[in-house]
Amino acid sequence: MFKEKMKLIENLTGVNSSKLNYYVELKKRNEEIVKQNNRLEIINQLVRDINIDMTIRDIIKRVYSKLPLAIPCDFLGLVLTAEDELYIKAIMPATFKCEGTIPQESFLWECFRNGEAQIFENVNPDDLFVDGRTELEGRVGSLAAVSLIVKGSAQGLLLVGSKISSAYTPSELVFVQQLADQLAICILNAKLYKQVFRAKSEWETTFNAVTEPMVLIDRSFNIVRSNNRFPIECDSSEGNDKVQKCYKRIWGQDKKCDECMMDETVRTRKPAYKRFRMDKGKIYDIFYYPVINEYNQIVGIIHHVKDVTEKTKIEVQLMQSAKLAAIGEMSAGVAHELNNPMTVIIGTAQMMQREVYEESPESEFLNDIINCGLRCKKIIQNLLTFSRQDEYPFAPTDINEELERVLSLVNYQINKNKIQIVQSLSPDLPKINANGHQIQQVLINFLLNARDALEGMEREKLIEISTSVREDDDGKKWLLATVRDNGIGIEKENLLKIFNPFYTNKNSIKGTGLGLSVSLGIAEAHDGTIEVETVLDEGSSFSLVLPVETDEC
Amino acid sequence: MNIIKYVTPEIIFGCGALAQVGDSVLRQGAHKVFVVSDEGVINSGWVEKALYYLDAVGLDHEVYCNLSSNPKDSEVVEGLQKYRETECDSILAIGGGSPTDVAKAVAILATNGGIIQDYEGVNKVTHPLPPMVVVPSTAGAGSEVTQFAIIVDQKRNLKMTIISKSLVPDIAIIDPHLLITKSAKLTAATGIDALSHAVESFVSLAANPITEVHALTSIKLITSNLRESYACNINLEAKEKMAMASLQAALSFSNAILGATHAMVHQVDGLLDKHHGESNACVLPNVMEFNMIACPSKFKQIAVALGEEVTGLSTWTAAEAAIKAVRRLIKDIGLVEGLAKVGLEHDALPLLSRNALNDACLITNPRDADEHDIHEIFIKSM
Ligand SMILES: Nc1ncnc2c1ncn2[C@@H]1O[C@H](COP(=O)(O)OP(=O)(O)O)[C@@H](O)[C@H]1O
Ligand SMILES: [Fe+2]
Ligand SMILES: [Mg+2]
Numbered sequence: 001m002f003k004e005k006m007k008l009i010e011n012l013t014g015v016n017s018s019k020l021n022y023y024v025e026l027k028k029r030n031e032e033i034v035k036q037n038n039r040l041e042i043i044n045q046l047v048r049d050i051n052i053d054m055t056i057r058d059i060i061k062r063v064y065s066k067l068p069l070a071i072p073c074d075f076l077g078l079v080l081t082a083e084d085e086l087y088i089k090a091i092m093p094a095t096f097k098c099e100g101t102i103p104q105e106s107f108l109w110e111c112f113r114n115g116e117a118q119i120f121e122n123v124n125p126d127d128l129f130v131d132g133r134t135e136l137e138g139r140v141g142s143l144a145a146v147s148l149i150v151k152g153s154a155q156g157l158l159l160v161g162s163k164i165s166s167a168y169t170p171s172e173l174v175f176v177q178q179l180a181d182q183l184a185i186c187i188l189n190a191k192l193y194k195q196v197f198r199a200k201s202e203w204e205t206t207f208n209a210v211t212e213p214m215v216l217i218d219r220s221f222n223i224v225r226s227n228n229r230f231p232i233e234c235d236s237s238e239g240n241d242k243v244q245k246c247y248k249r250i251w252g253q254d255k256k257c258d259e260c261m262m263d264e265t266v267r268t269r270k271p272a273y274k275r276f277r278m279d280k281g282k283i284y285d286i287f288y289y290p291v292i293n294e295y296n297q298i299v300g301i302i303h304h305v306k307d308v309t310e311k312t313k314i315e316v317q318l319m320q321s322a323k324l325a326a327i328g329e330m331s332a333g334v335a336h337e338l339n340n341p342m343t344v345i346i347g348t349a350q351m352m353q354r355e356v357y358e359e360s361p362e363s364e365f366l367n368d369i370i371n372c373g374l375r376c377k378k379i380i381q382n383l384l385t386f387s388r389q390d391e392y393p394f395a396p397t398d399i400n401e402e403l404e405r406v407l408s409l410v411n412y413q414i415n416k417n418k419i420q421i422v423q424s425l426s427p428d429l430p431k432i433n434a435n436g437h438q439i440q441q442v443l444i445n446f447l448l449n450a451r452d453a454l455e456g457m458e459r460e461k462l463i464e465i466s467t468s469v470r471e472d473d474d475g476k477k478w479l480l481a482t483v484r485d486n487g488i489g490i491e492k493e494n495l496l497k498i499f500n501p502f503y504t505n506k507n508s509i510k511g512t513g514l515g516l517s518v519s520l521g522i523a524e525a526h527d528g529t530i531e532v533e534t535v536l537d538e539g540s541s542f543s544l545v546l547p548v549e550t551d552e553c
Numbered sequence: 554m555n556i557i558k559y560v561t562p563e564i565i566f567g568c569g570a571l572a573q574v575g576d577s578v579l580r581q582g583a584h585k586v587f588v589v590s591d592e593g594v595i596n597s598g599w600v601e602k603a604l605y606y607l608d609a610v611g612l613d614h615e616v617y618c619n620l621s622s623n624p625k626d627s628e629v630v631e632g633l634q635k636y637r638e639t640e641c642d643s644i645l646a647i648g649g650g651s652p653t654d655v656a657k658a659v660a661i662l663a664t665n666g667g668i669i670q671d672y673e674g675v676n677k678v679t680h681p682l683p684p685m686v687v688v689p690s691t692a693g694a695g696s697e698v699t700q701f702a703i704i705v706d707q708k709r710n711l712k713m714t715i716i717s718k719s720l721v722p723d724i725a726i727i728d729p730h731l732l733i734t735k736s737a738k739l740t741a742a743t744g745i746d747a748l749s750h751a752v753e754s755f756v757s758l759a760a761n762p763i764t765e766v767h768a769l770t771s772i773k774l775i776t777s778n779l780r781e782s783y784a785c786n787i788n789l790e791a792k793e794k795m796a797m798a799s800l801q802a803a804l805s806f807s808n809a810i811l812g813a814t815h816a817m818v819h820q821v822d823g824l825l826d827k828h829h830g831e832s833n834a835c836v837l838p839n840v841m842e843f844n845m846i847a848c849p850s851k852f853k854q855i856a857v858a859l860g861e862e863v864t865g866l867s868t869w870t871a872a873e874a875a876i877k878a879v880r881r882l883i884k885d886i887g888l889v890e891g892l893a894k895v896g897l898e899h900d901a902l903p904l905l906s907r908n909a910l911n912d913a914c915l916i917t918n919p920r921d922a923d924e925h926d927i928h929e930i931f932i933k934s935m
Contacts (some may be wrong), residue, residue, distance in 0.1 A: 005758075005916070008916045009758055009810075009917055011675045011676065012675060012716060012759060012916060012917060013557070013558055013759045013808060013810065014558055014560070014675075014676070014700065014716075014807070015556050015558045016556070016715070017675075017676045019681075019718040019719050019721055020558070020680060020681040020682070020718075020719045021681060025681050027678060080717045175820060
């Protein structure tokens, strides 16, 4: 009672109290601020050190190395959530091991759920599900646990532990929370970066995987991106990087291509397509795809160039083969139908001849009928052979024979035009391995072309057919079957085009423009080629050049 | 008690001391001064004068004067809001006890936060207060030197006592000149308040040799100057003496605390918006009577200070003379005798008695008093 009263009086008069001093208060605050600043500086430094492409483990490692500058830290753990599980994503020191997911009954779960920053004292490492007892001397003296908030939702916990007890005050907890907030941003950034990077490289790989030129161009024809596959047309030696315009880079031109469909694409806002025939015989399919942004504006054009030369050739051959097959089928039928009446005509003529005098004019007439009939039968026979359905295999073939067969077929058409045919076939021509049927096709084409080239000529029309063997410098032998005419000749600049499918300078009724391209295909199938010599207004010479197998082979 | 403690602010005393106000505030490092006063003081022209001195040293200032006779918690809230809004960093109180107490309360909240109720009691303030300079315009309350702030809690209808060394202002500028504008009634009321401070702190259980000297000096000064000061407003000499009396009484009670009179009067003040000196006048003589038995010889010393002739008188008779002298003084300066006349109702007494028991001032009262004793004194004081 007495003591109590004395205590009260003492309190009132205030022996035990003093007027508070601003200096002390200021100093305390300053120290606090300096401490805070240091810590913020450390956070800043850490954030600066964290590269966008670092893994979460690397980030935690970096933080662990710097954190002791700010607060006691012997243990650092990052707990993340995924599919209703909590698991330790990264832990330091690196000698620690984490043991899978964290069971529901762990205090970490509660900490994660209530989302409040908390300090725990004397935590058993077992309860943290880490194996690092030796470093922690059997226990974590104090542990600060704060939520990792990513875009407003708790994504995990940051755990900072110390060997010593009571290592963390509320002010340290605030710091750990600040650190966690910054880390959350870093981790999110790293994640986003990875996603974006993956998506980007996926697209790039896809883009680059296309073997034909594919470029993104802007409306002024500048190449914004390309997969760096450019056609041979373009002379890539002249500073690839500097050539920005698509017409320059892809087509080697100095101005916009005449055929460019960019304007149309921009106008229709729809993909456009065009087939482009180059003078050198290449055929390109060109596609223009408008690239439209979220404001519905065309920001560029995907320009895709596809070399379809080979494809077109094969298509044409297929088409021609099909056509020929049909004609073959038909002519086989016709020939067969003609064969029987012919036999009757010849037979009847022969029977009649037996009944007339040999010197009588009738006998001469009948003789003519019989000879012409036999010639017809011969022609029919050749036609049947030519049009035989089954594929001729490669077999030893006498090119002279093939030529004669062909002549028997087209002789009439050539003679009809008052063209003189001169033959100079090499008598000792070696047989070569060839598809006789296809060889005939090529020769027929040569002959009919020669006839066409002579049409309307004033001078004496001449077709010279020859066969010969030529030897290269390196000893390789070639067989040549040449058809020469003294017709109109071919202009220099058209010389290459004539082998293009559908190229023709004849009117559309006569020519299909397929002949030479198919012929070249056949020649190449025989490892040979076609050689052309021509002088405008003087004539041309087409040679089927085929390899001759040497004996050693 | 073998250990004593004595606190006091820097004190600047003398006619014309008001001129020091600018430099004093400036020395505290202030940039913008929150001037707390009330309408009466403003009307007397003293605030204008003080602002002149602030302007003279280039100090920015903001005046808050929306105060009533007894400082209320709501006025503190309003004051704090204004202090913060106007971004002041120091406080100057000009006036009687009321503006000074509001100024102290605003100062507490400015740096400690919370509500003023949080600081009721002893040593609840934890952070230093903004620089505070006080210019008293009455001679009585003594708040300019004390570690007290008394604020009315309007919900509970009582005066809260806040005690903290941090409430001792940094500088007290006491200019007796300011007293000449007081009304005679105010002079009387404040004078009795000062007397009550001196008497109560002299007999306080916490009194010490330093405070006792102040207390007795104060009583002597009051005895020979209060009537004169009351009688003539321009008696500057009497005013100066009363200013000194008030100051010394305040120094005494700030360190030795008070007693039952103030414990009881605080309750009356919480209920009625009457001047604190008037209720003091009703209660003080009765408490003296009650306390006399605890320390008759001290009362004899009071009698001497009051100018009573005690030679040859027994201690007891001499002590009784002190009470008589106080009653006479109160009567001479025209103050009402009786709380009933001040406006207090009998029904309120039980509650007031109970609340008085919890007032910190009761702790140092020389005679133990229970609720019944307090109630009895209240009845006597009616
Ligand atoms: N020097 C003065 N001259 C005129 N009126 C004054 C003076 N000082 C205070 N007052 C007025 O006296 C009243 C009581 O003031 P208060 O602050 O309660 O004094 P205290 O608490 O010191 O007794 C207030 O209305 C105030 O305006
Ligand atoms: Fe008082
Ligand atoms: Mg007052």
